[in-house]
Amino acid sequence: MRVTPISPSAISRRAFGKGVLAASSAGLLAGCGAAGAMGGYEQLAAALRVPLSGEATMPELIRYATLAANAHNAQPWLFVPGEGGTLAIMPDPSRRTPIVDPDDHHLYVSLGCALENLLIAAEATGQAALPHPLAAANPGVGVAFGSTGKPPGPLFWAITRRQCTRSTYSGTPVAKADLDKLLSAAAMDDIDIRLITDAGRMARVAEYVVEGNERQLDNPAFIAELKDWIRFDTKSALRTRDGLFNAVSGQPAIPAWLAKGLFPLVFRKDSENSRYREQIASSAGIAVFTAAGEDPDHWIRVGRSYQRFALMATAMNIRHAHVNQPVEVEDLRPDFAQWLGVGDARPSLVIRFGYAPALPMSLRRSVAAVTRPTRTSPSQASPA
Numbered sequence: 001m002r003v004t005p006i007s008p009s010a011i012s013r014r015a016f017g018k019g020v021l022a023a024s025s026a027g028l029l030a031g032c033g034a035a036g037a038m039g040g041y042e043q044l045a046a047a048l049r050v051p052l053s054g055e056a057t058m059p060e061l062i063r064y065a066t067l068a069a070n071a072h073n074a075q076p077w078l079f080v081p082g083e084g085g086t087l088a089i090m091p092d093p094s095r096r097t098p099i100v101d102p103d104d105h106h107l108y109v110s111l112g113c114a115l116e117n118l119l120i121a122a123e124a125t126g127q128a129a130l131p132h133p134l135a136a137a138n139p140g141v142g143v144a145f146g147s148t149g150k151p152p153g154p155l156f157w158a159i160t161r162r163q164c165t166r167s168t169y170s171g172t173p174v175a176k177a178d179l180d181k182l183l184s185a186a187a188m189d190d191i192d193i194r195l196i197t198d199a200g201r202m203a204r205v206a207e208y209v210v211e212g213n214e215r216q217l218d219n220p221a222f223i224a225e226l227k228d229w230i231r232f233d234t235k236s237a238l239r240t241r242d243g244l245f246n247a248v249s250g251q252p253a254i255p256a257w258l259a260k261g262l263f264p265l266v267f268r269k270d271s272e273n274s275r276y277r278e279q280i281a282s283s284a285g286i287a288v289f290t291a292a293g294e295d296p297d298h299w300i301r302v303g304r305s306y307q308r309f310a311l312m313a314t315a316m317n318i319r320h321a322h323v324n325q326p327v328e329v330e331d332l333r334p335d336f337a338q339w340l341g342v343g344d345a346r347p348s349l350v351i352r353f354g355y356a357p358a359l360p361m362s363l364r365r366s367v368a369a370v371t372r373p374t375r376t377s378p379s380q381a382s383p384a
């Protein structure tokens with residue numbers, strides 16, 4: 001990413017401090033508010049997505065950044081405000097998922113997703129935000145703010161409505177003009193996006209997904225890590241405000257003690273495989289994102305491009321979900337890359353898309369929980 005000098009915005013530390021309090025207490029109140037069908041879950045999910053208005057404070061921009069897609073909903077980010085109203089987005093090493101993501105590829109893609117939300121939200125609220133890489137010893141991304149007169153666009157309005165929808169879709173195709181809009185919204189230097197809409201080729205991707213799924217489910221460490229991030233009941237989802245809540249994936253919420261015991265019985269290769277085949281066959285297409293390089297900077301770019309794709313899809317009422325097994329299983333990835341036609345490059349994300357009703361939205365931790373106030377400049381910022 002280019003480093004562009006820019007004059008700092010008027011976002012003051014004072015505004016920052018106040019905002020953190022306001023944002024976190026709003027979240028707390030929502031969490032303790034009137035219980036709905038899911039014990040206050042819907043209220044908290046909605047409070048996290050209250051639309052921004054006027055010139056946003058730094059905490060409000062951070063709240064929008066955290067609404068981004070992120071692997072396992074681990075929310076592996078720390079936001080570190082710096083001198084002159086700048087901000088660094090850093091990895092949170094305590095939220096790594098080392099089994100499914102041993103080289104932190106997904107972690108950096110997730111940071112890219114958060115960065116893109118932040119850039120779109122800043123621009124929509126009158127601030128031009130420019131990203132630049134941080135020191136190699138401390139990889140992350142820095143953001144400097146300036147001013148812009150651009151009005152909010154469709155990607156901004158989609159931030160609070162975007163979700164990963166893990167259901168069976170309607171089978172309705174997406175019109176060519178809309179596919180073009182998705183590609184043009186997601187276009188980014190060094191990122192290749194292959195769209196697959198032919199039923200035969202989609203079925204071939206489904207077989208790669210099934211093969212990857214089988215290899216992952218044969219690995220007890222993979223199952224243990226996944227189980228750690230599943231929130232089986234509303235109580236656990238509300239307590240941690242992270243992870244993969246059953247209801248968000250269209251599954252019933254059941255008491256965690258019961259679900260953990262039943263897990264091996266219901267989470268079986270054959271049923272999972274048929275579900276993936278059916279879900280892919282019901283989709284309008286598959287998008288595969290591949291970066292030109294294999295390093296955090298390129299993975300952040302993948303996240304930015306994919307987040308823009310997801311937001312444009314949301315703006316057009318198109319749903320999407322990840323079927324990343326062919327790129328997560330290291331032994332399968334080169335074969336998938338050859339079949340895809342990207343040669344020796346590493347495909348990063350496999351995304352199916354199509355039409356379906358929305359499922360419940362996922363939760364996020366409070367702005368205060370993901371913010372580390374600091375007096376150092378972003379290039380020196382440390383997540384510790």
Ligand SMILES: Cc1cc2nc3c(=O)[nH]c(=O)nc-3n(C[C@H](O)[C@H](O)[C@H](O)COP(=O)(O)O)c2cc1C
Pocket residue numbers: 067068069070071072073105106107109110113162163164165166243244321322323324325361362
């Ligand atoms: C890098 C990355 C990898 C992901 N991998 C998967 C995946 O393999 N399977 C899946 O169902 N969702 C996957 N997701 C989606 C996340 O689980 C989802 O973004 C997170 O749970 C938050 O939910 P939301 O996007 O609906 O807000 C991935 C997201 C990212 C950014």
